Amino acid sequence: MTRAAKATIDLDAIRHNYRLAKRLAPAARALAVVKADAYGHGAVEVAQALAPEADGFGVACLEEAILLRDSGIKNRLVLLEGFFEPAELAPIAQLELDIVIHSLHQVAQFLAAPLARPLRVWLKLDSGMHRVGLDPSDLRSAFAQLKASDRAAELLLMTHFAQSDEDGCRRTAEQLALFQATCRGLPAPWSLANSPTLLAWPQAHGDWTRPGMMLYGADPLETPNAESRQLQSAMELSSELIAIRDLPAGEPIGYGARFRCQRPTRVGVVAMGYGDGYPRHARDGTPVLVNGQRCPLAGRVSMDMLTVDLTDLTNVNIGDPVCLWGPHLPVAEVARWCDSIPYQLVTTLTPRVKRHYRNR
Numbered sequence: 001m002t003r004a005a006k007a008t009i010d011l012d013a014i015r016h017n018y019r020l021a022k023r024l025a026p027a028a029r030a031l032a033v034v035k036a037d038a039y040g041h042g043a044v045e046v047a048q049a050l051a052p053e054a055d056g057f058g059v060a061c062l063e064e065a066i067l068l069r070d071s072g073i074k075n076r077l078v079l080l081e082g083f084f085e086p087a088e089l090a091p092i093a094q095l096e097l098d099i100v101i102h103s104l105h106q107v108a109q110f111l112a113a114p115l116a117r118p119l120r121v122w123l124k125l126d127s128g129m130h131r132v133g134l135d136p137s138d139l140r141s142a143f144a145q146l147k148a149s150d151r152a153a154e155l156l157l158m159t160h161f162a163q164s165d166e167d168g169c170r171r172t173a174e175q176l177a178l179f180q181a182t183c184r185g186l187p188a189p190w191s192l193a194n195s196p197t198l199l200a201w202p203q204a205h206g207d208w209t210r211p212g213m214m215l216y217g218a219d220p221l222e223t224p225n226a227e228s229r230q231l232q233s234a235m236e237l238s239s240e241l242i243a244i245r246d247l248p249a250g251e252p253i254g255y256g257a258r259f260r261c262q263r264p265t266r267v268g269v270v271a272m273g274y275g276d277g278y279p280r281h282a283r284d285g286t287p288v289l290v291n292g293q294r295c296p297l298a299g300r301v302s303m304d305m306l307t308v309d310l311t312d313l314t315n316v317n318i319g320d321p322v323c324l325w326g327p328h329l330p331v332a333e334v335a336r337w338c339d340s341i342p343y344q345l346v347t348t349l350t351p352r353v354k355r356h357y358r359n360r
Contacts, residue, residue, distance in 0.1 A: 004240040005276050005353050008326075009041050011049040012359035013232035017215045018050055020230055024198050025205035029055035031078060031191070033212035035064060040346040041216055041235060042355050044071040049360065051075055056098075058210055062088050069095050078122060081132075082106055086113045093117050100124050100158070102132040107142045111149055118153035121146055122191065125182055127159040127175040136182045143186055156208065157183045158191040164204075165196035167223045172197075176204050196220045199227045218331050218342035235346060236326030237278075237353070241290065241318050243269035244310065253307050254299030259284050266310040267298065270322045275303040277349035278324060279338040282306075286337035289323035290316055297337075 021030045032054045033039075038046040047057055047068050056076030059065050061084070065077045078098040083089055086109045092099060093116045101107055102124040110121070123143055126133025134142055139157075146152045159179045163169040179192065189207035195214035197204050200221055213220045217233035245267050253259045253267060268290060274280040278301060286297040288308050293316075298309040310316050325331040331342040338345070 003271055003352075004238070005272050006238060006356055007040075007349060007353050008236045008238065008356045008358060009045065010232070010234050010236075010358045011045065013217055013234040014041070014046055014049060014215055015053075015359075016232050017217055017234070018054065018211065020227075021198055021209060021211040021214060024202070024227060025193065025209050028193075028205050028207055028209050030209045030211055031056045031058045031076075032215055033058040033080070033194075033210055034068070035060040035080060035212075036347045039213060039216050039343065040349050042357070043067060044073075045355075045357055045360075046215075047071070047073045047075075055208075058212075062091065062097075065095060065097050066091075076120075083109075086110075089113045089115060089119075093119060098122060101142070101146075102126075102134060104134065104138055104142060107145060111145065111151060115151055118151055120154040120156070121152045122156045122158050123188075125157065125159045125179055127161075127179045127182075128171065129160050129162045129175075131160075133159065136178060139182055140186070143188070155188045156191055157186060157188045158208075160194065161192070161197055161201075161204070164194065164201055165221050167200070167221070172201060172204070176201075200225060213343055216346065218346070220342075233325075233327040233330065235331070237272075237324040237331075237349070238326065239270050239272040239322045239324065241268045241316070241320045241322060242271050242305070244316070244318055245269075252299075255302060256300055259299040259307075263311070265298070266313075266316075268295070268308045268310040268316065268322075270306050270308060270324075271304065272306055272322070272324055273302050273304040275350065276353045277345075278306065279340060279345065279348075281340075282334075282338045286334060287329060289326075289329050291320045292323075292328070294329075 034043045037043045058078045058080045082100040098120040100122045124133045164172045191208035192204045192206040193209040217231045219228045247265050251261050280301045293313045295308045299307045325334045335342045
């Protein structure tokens with residue numbers, strides 16, 4: 001029998017979440033973000049599931065775009081980090097990709113490079129995130145240069161919010177106001193809304209939204225709202241119990257003896273560890289479902305196994321199913337126990353965890 005650790009991906013849940021993104025901003029088109037292997041869910045499978053209805057897909061780099069084109073995806077593809085060197089522009093044009101331009105350096109390289117065809121360009125403003133993006137003082141000049149050239153088949157304007165997951169954050173309103181003041185009057189569609197912005201900031205939806213984590217059903221908001229509660233979890237990470245043992249009070253469990261039994265304790269061993277991508281720094285008490293019953297992590301996660309306290313559970317046997325996160329145990333809840341975020345948990349699963357797809 002093969003090792004039971006697996007991730008089951010419900011493609012219907014992802015379709016539901018994309019349609020929710022469309023309903024929340026009915027006047028906008030939605031770019032489904034499938035970078036980082038669709039946040040660990042499988043970029044090819046997710047893109048193929050959404051291709052009949054998606055307005056386009058967002059990826060981080062040329063390699064991710066090539067993978068989708070090679071798998072038959074013909075939808076609009078946007079390189080969200082743009083190009084890294086001018087030599088990439090030839091295959092970008094050949095594959096008919098959109099690019100993000102976020103610096104004057106890129107503007108100059110783009111205007112100087114030979115191109116087989118004009119490209120659609122998303123010009124990015126740094127409205128306060130302060131990673132990449134043009135300064136407000138440079139954006140209108142860059143826009144004018146690109147508009148006057150024969151290189152840009154279409155121009156779009158975009159920015160990215162740093163704190164839109166925080167309820168009522170003033171910083172988001174400030175970023176939005178700066179974007180509006182800088183871009184007002186420029187003849188181009190706007191793209192502002194990532195997942196939390198879509199769910200919580202309707203005044204910032206713009207013409208193109210960019211749903212990412214919400215596609216996969218993890219709530220990206222610090223405080224869930226009526227919209228985010230409609231999301232459906234798309235991934236269940238599961239395994240099974242491979243051993244059960246009874247220990248007396250005072251006995252330690254696992255590396256470093258971090259956990260000591262405070263009472264006679266029934267311990268379950270699960271075939272899942274940091275070698276699968278489950279976080280090693282998960283704290284004692286992190287919830288796990290065994291046969292649908294909640295129980296706490298007990299002891300340090302090791303490479304191939306973790307241990308749970310089964311003492312308060314009934315009717316538990318070796319071979320019983322274990323859910324590490326999924327529809328009945330939100331990955332966002334597990335992430336909080338791990339002092340992490342759901343984005344990290346789902347993107348760090350290793351190839352040892354086989355993906356299985358439902359509702360292809």
